[in-house]
Amino acid sequence: MQFEPPQPPEVPRAAKLPAWRWIGLGIVAAVPVLALAGVFGDAQGVALVEEGPLAVEVEWPTRARYAVPGPLRVTVRNRSDAPLDDVSVGFDPVWMEHFEEADFNPAPVTAWTFALPTIAPGASAGIVGELRPLAAGRHLGAVHVTSGGTTVRLDLETRVWP
Numbered sequence: 001m002q003f004e005p006p007q008p009p010e011v012p013r014a015a016k017l018p019a020w021r022w023i024g025l026g027i028v029a030a031v032p033v034l035a036l037a038g039v040f041g042d043a044q045g046v047a048l049v050e051e052g053p054l055a056v057e058v059e060w061p062t063r064a065r066y067a068v069p070g071p072l073r074v075t076v077r078n079r080s081d082a083p084l085d086d087v088s089v090g091f092d093p094v095w096m097e098h099f100e101e102a103d104f105n106p107a108p109v110t111a112w113t114f115a116l117p118t119i120a121p122g123a124s125a126g127i128v129g130e131l132r133p134l135a136a137g138r139h140l141g142a143v144h145v146t147s148g149g150t151t152v153r154l155d156l157e158t159r160v161w162p
Helices: 019-036
Strands: 043-051 054-065 070-078 088-091 099-105 113-115 124-133 137-147 150-161
Touching: 043 150, 054 124, 054 137, 070 137
Parallel strands: 054 150
Antiparallel strands: 043 054, 054 070, 070 124, 088 113, 088 137, 099 124, 137 150
């Protein structure tokens, strides 16, 4: 005579977690998917504004990583028939205080203000530099380009990830 152990009882298989743990599990699963989609990576913004004799193109970091340098370029084109000899480019100090100036060409004349050389009709001039973010978060500012009585303003926004 042979004895066999009894069969195990039927137990429904289901994960029994509280709602807040399901939410946390979803967030944990979403982070690598968002990272693969490039949400946390670097991104550059480009804006072009034409007003009066000025055509201004700005390229700046819209998303950056803490302490990783990103390019900043401002190009000013003369749309008039006369040379522009008084062009200045200035950045809001509120925006720039969140970055470390790595290197700019040309060098600033005063704090975050740059003077451009004379721009012939149809020609362009500009500044090129790198910004190294010093603070994580959302930073708002603007760049102002002035020549004679014309001022062009472009709003800037940068998100810095830790």
